[in-house]
């Protein structure tokens with residue numbers, strides 16, 4: 001049997017691990033949006049239904065969305081719907097392209113808890129912000145830093161960090 005594909009987890013999070021507020025991102029960082037689109041183009045993107053509905057480009061640029069939800073009405077041509085992260089990963093393994101985990105909160109938590117090789121593409125926003133969705137505490141994990149690039153715009157300083165375990 002072939003080894004499972006490397007799992008890619010893509011997230012932007014604040015220093016206090018906030019990733020969302022009232023169904024949206026708590027920031028608008030065009031450089032991060034561009035990086036997110038570049039990373040995920042042509043790949044299998046695994047996410048929850050709120051993330052899917054809030055991301056009009058999920059089905060464009062060769063992305064193949066797999067949405068984890070009990071709501072079957074989300075399914076449409078080019079978008080698969082499954083009931084669990086396990087089912088999403090079984091399906092993604094059979095598709096071409098890398099597996100990119102794109103949130104939200106529970107899908108990130110379940111993914112990081114998996115005992116398998118993964119790469120974390122983290123945009124760390126250097127701010128403490130109010131929010132209602134959080135990324136799990138990745139700092140306790142045994143990650144190896146592959147790369148780091150600092151950047152900023154008029155509102156935020158942020159770091160593009162690649163970690164692997």
Ligand SMILES: NC(=O)c1ccc[n+]([C@@H]2O[C@H](COP(=O)([O-])OP(=O)(O)OC[C@H]3O[C@@H](n4cnc5c(N)ncnc54)[C@H](OP(=O)(O)O)[C@@H]3O)[C@@H](O)[C@H]2O)c1
Pocket residue numbers: 010011012013018019020021022023024025026047048049050051052068069070071083084085102103104105106107110133
């Ligand atoms: N900063 C970032 O990088 C980033 C990335 C993604 C999202 N966000 C933010 O996070 C928020 C959206 O995320 P969210 O967590 O609220 O919503 P979500 O993950 O898109 O959707 C939550 C729903 O997903 C289904 N679900 C999630 N995990 C599941 C599992 N393991 N098994 C079965 N079903 C599962 C359930 O749907 P059913 O009840 O329909 O079964 C659940 O109600 C927004 O604020 C968004 O901006 C930020």
